Amino acid sequence: MSDRVSQFLESDLLERYLMGTTSPIESQEAEHYIAKYPEVKQTYIELQENLENYATSYAVKVPEELRATIVNVARNKPKRALPILAITACMIAAFFGLVAIMIYKQNQELLDDRRFTSNLLENLNDDIVSNREMLQSVEEQFMILNNTSTQKYILQGNVRAQRLEAVAYVNELEQRSYIHVNTLPELPDEQVYQMWASVDGTLVPLDILKVTKDNLVEIPYEERMASINITIEPKGGSKEATQANEVATISFENN
């Protein structure tokens, strides 16, 4: 018998393993010795036989009537709890799985809603900024129009554009000028009306003229501007005015 086996048998590990009071690690150790060393296995077998004999020495006759009860009760119990537990565990897992999917879907919907609301908010913010700018512009126009130093000029078309109706507002102090075009006679597609400012005898190109309905459109202000002239020019506008095509003029010098 090796020293290790003797040492093991001298310890109380095997007896405690028999009683079922060993820790999992101690149980593993005991099972290892039992499996590996025949002497230990034999001792373990003898210990079990002793336990059985010793316990049997205290055997007491069970009352006869108890047999039927015990055997029937045991039979009527489900043999294994494991399948029931497994089924219950599966059902719980499935339930939580469904809940998880529902929560995921709800989360996705909420994320979509949030994205939509965020876009909406962004658009509304843009609108607010745009409206604020528009309001500011209108306020500025209103201030200019109500300013006592603002002059109002009515443009009338000549024979080439009799239906041309426009009003210009010029404030020399603020150096701002606006135009309100009510009607413009129609032109072929390749032609446009172009505004010019007469400065020191030269016509400086301003904007292309369009119908502005109820809105005022700011036009570039030129210092020493003697008049505003409107000509018919090729589409896209010209760098130099075609004076023969002039349709309207407002002179500031006479006012």
Next chain:
Amino acid sequence: MKTFVEKHIVELLKAGDERAIGLLYDNYADALYGVAIKVTHDEELAQDVLQESFVKIWKNAHKYDADKARLFTWLFRVVQNTAIDKVRSRKRKMNKEVQTNDSNVYHLQSTSLAIEHMDIQEHANGLEDKYRVVIDALFFQGMTQQEASEELNIPLGTVKSRLKIGLRELRKLFGVLFFMISML
């Protein structure tokens, strides 16, 4: 050494054959009932323990590993644990201490002892008391070795050695019995 009956019962248990319960009962109920009485010191409670243990045995038959323990060892542990749990539960409920081992309480044991086990008891009686109290404390009272040392007021080392020697003595005592049986 495993008997033919033991092997047969294990096979039936593994197969989930209900005949195993009847065979288990007929072969082990008296011994297990004795264990339950030794632990609980109460016949009625011991009967509850026995019934509950048989339910557990049948439900957990698939957990029994014949390579790790003999059938009786496994049955003993089931009954022992069930009985200890019952006693502890009742102790908590009644909030008073259960008397420790007092052999005078068990007149029933000597009068209604199963006749077929009387020879074995005679041999078990040959075990010296100092070993018997240690084995009883550990096997039937569910005490740890440390608890037994404190309860019996003997050093832990002595508890260990008396357990070992006691079991060895039992081997000798029962060895004679088996020799006699084999001679008949």
